[in-house]
Amino acid sequence: MTPRSFTEQDLHLALDGEMPAEDRAEFDAWLDAHPDMQVRLQRYRDDRQKLDSALSPVAAEVIPPRLMTALLAPPERRRAGLTWRFAAMAAALLAVGGLGGYLAASVPGRQPPALAYAIMDDAINAHLMYANEKRHVVDVAATEAGHMNDWLSKRVGIRLVAPDLSSQGFDLVGGRLLPVGEASAAQFMYQDATGNRISLFVTRYENRNDNRYDVMSERGAEAHFWQEKGYGCAITGTMPEARMSELSKAAYREFIKAVGI
Amino acid sequence: MDQKRAAILAEIPRLRRYARALLRSSDAADDLVQDALERALTKMENWQTGASPRRWLFAIMHNLFIDQTRRANRRGEASILTLDDGEALAQPSAQYETPESREILDVLQAVAPERRVAIVLVGIEGFSYAEAAEILGVPAGTVMSRISRGREEFRRLLDDGARRRTFKVVEK
Numbered sequence: 001m002t003p004r005s006f007t008e009q010d011l012h013l014a015l016d017g018e019m020p021a022e023d024r025a026e027f028d029a030w031l032d033a034h035p036d037m038q039v040r041l042q043r044y045r046d047d048r049q050k051l052d053s054a055l056s057p058v059a060a061e062v063i064p065p066r067l068m069t070a071l072l073a074p075p076e077r078r079r080a081g082l083t084w085r086f087a088a089m090a091a092a093l094l095a096v097g098g099l100g101g102y103l104a105a106s107v108p109g110r111q112p113p114a115l116a117y118a119i120m121d122d123a124i125n126a127h128l129m130y131a132n133e134k135r136h137v138v139d140v141a142a143t144e145a146g147h148m149n150d151w152l153s154k155r156v157g158i159r160l161v162a163p164d165l166s167s168q169g170f171d172l173v174g175g176r177l178l179p180v181g182e183a184s185a186a187q188f189m190y191q192d193a194t195g196n197r198i199s200l201f202v203t204r205y206e207n208r209n210d211n212r213y214d215v216m217s218e219r220g221a222e223a224h225f226w227q228e229k230g231y232g233c234a235i236t237g238t239m240p241e242a243r244m245s246e247l248s249k250a251a252y253r254e255f256i257k258a259v260g261i
Numbered sequence: 262m263d264q265k266r267a268a269i270l271a272e273i274p275r276l277r278r279y280a281r282a283l284l285r286s287s288d289a290a291d292d293l294v295q296d297a298l299e300r301a302l303t304k305m306e307n308w309q310t311g312a313s314p315r316r317w318l319f320a321i322m323h324n325l326f327i328d329q330t331r332r333a334n335r336r337g338e339a340s341i342l343t344l345d346d347g348e349a350l351a352q353p354s355a356q357y358e359t360p361e362s363r364e365i366l367d368v369l370q371a372v373a374p375e376r377r378v379a380i381v382l383v384g385i386e387g388f389s390y391a392e393a394a395e396i397l398g399v400p401a402g403t404v405m406s407r408i409s410r411g412r413e414e415f416r417r418l419l420d421d422g423a424r425r426r427t428f429k430v431v432e433k
Contacts, residue, residue, distance in 0.1 A: 012409050016383050018390050044412050047419065048384045051369065054362035055385055058281045059274040064291055067273055070298040071266055 006030045011041045015048070120216040120223040122180050123201035123234035126187050127221055130176065131197040131238075138174030138189050148175050152186040158204050158230060162188040163254035168247055170198060198237035198244075200251055205232025217241075224248035229261045265305060265314075269298065272318050275386060279319065282381040283326050285370045293329070297322035319386070320396045323378065330374065368418045376411030379404050384412075 004026045013019040014027060031038055130137055140148040145162060153160040155177050162172050170190035178185045178201070185203035205227045214225040222244045223236040235251045237244055276297060280290035300321050301314075308317045358366070369377060375397075382393040383404070390408075394401040 009405070009409055012405070012412065016390065016408070018405075043416060047412065047416055048380075050365050050419075051381070051415075052385055054358075054365040054369075055278050055281060055381070057362070058287075059278040061274075061277070063270075063273050063277075067277075067291065067295055067298060068270075070295045071270055071273075071302070 011037060011044060015041065015044055119203060119232050120225050120234050123223045123236045124218050124221045126178050126201060127199045127236035128219060130189065131199060139176035141174040142172040145172065152177060156184045156186050156203060159259050160186055160202060161258040163251060163258040165190050165251060165254060168250045169193060196239060198235060198247055201234045201236060203232050204230060206230060226252055228256065268314050269301060269318065272315055276318060276322055279381060279386060282369060282377060285366065293322060293326060296325050300325060316392055316396055323396055364422060368415065368422055371418050372411055372414050376407045376414060379407035380411040380415065383408055
């Protein structure tokens, strides 16, 4: 039987673990008979090792904060330049626990780092779900506003009063109770004369250190977040950005006035 | 952070390493990773949970790299520098780079991009030929030939560099 002949191509198959197992013995025999090919194979192996030593330190570096930000916050927010907090948060977490610590802290669910993000995410989801409802847009109608405010205050655990947005042409439709992680949130729904709806999502927010304003846009809706004295709020709607921004300022002003903080 | 984002986070070190093989400047490489992460977040539904997002992410980043290279070519920017250009434009290197690794990375940049990605995806990132073919959107046979040509080119360029260094010593 004539020994099977191999080519230089097979050196790569062998090096990359792509050679069929049944060819291996014959290949080794061929290699024994071709010292030049042995040298060549060893050279490719050494080159690969060199390349690995030059490139792999990159994979061991601490992940730059801007990449953490890109992952945690959608691009719309980054472009608006509102994400310094996420970068700082990511850097702090990496400093504390490295990647493993970060993952351990983050996988189980809603942890403080992404809280504002989580609130906006929930606010957008809830808005898209209920603003399009014809008949069941709220649990409690605006006609029972007094009862609604008391009930939601009790369930969310902070004093809540639906703010008056009539200066912006929006009337209160009513409100409902929503889950946010293991806690609760209130959603107040408003509607203008042409049928546009916006909602105000309110939950407890204990992170007093970050008193920033944030915006997220996703699935055609935009949420504007702010936090003030233990309240985390997001006003959500599908109107143009400039209008949403105007509404969020008015809602902030009116909310502060309504709950008396 | 949800589990999908956590799984993507775990791939960032590898994505950065691959990006450094695609682009010599560490800033440009991280820009590419950032673009890839942003793109991935908008296409989250294309990835089935349970499966590792690695191949999916590499494919996204690779496609962005190709787009970027095409745009640069249309604008008439030199996207491929020769070794001598690389030396002339020598930039402050990243902290971890030793003179030896710097030379190797410079040489790698001189390998034609389509061959370079093949030898890195398979040789460094450990993808099979079939997986690399899927990421690059080419047949497995093409990956195979790019690997053998790429390794040959890399070897020749390393030898050229070694020869050039010898000449420099002799001239002094």
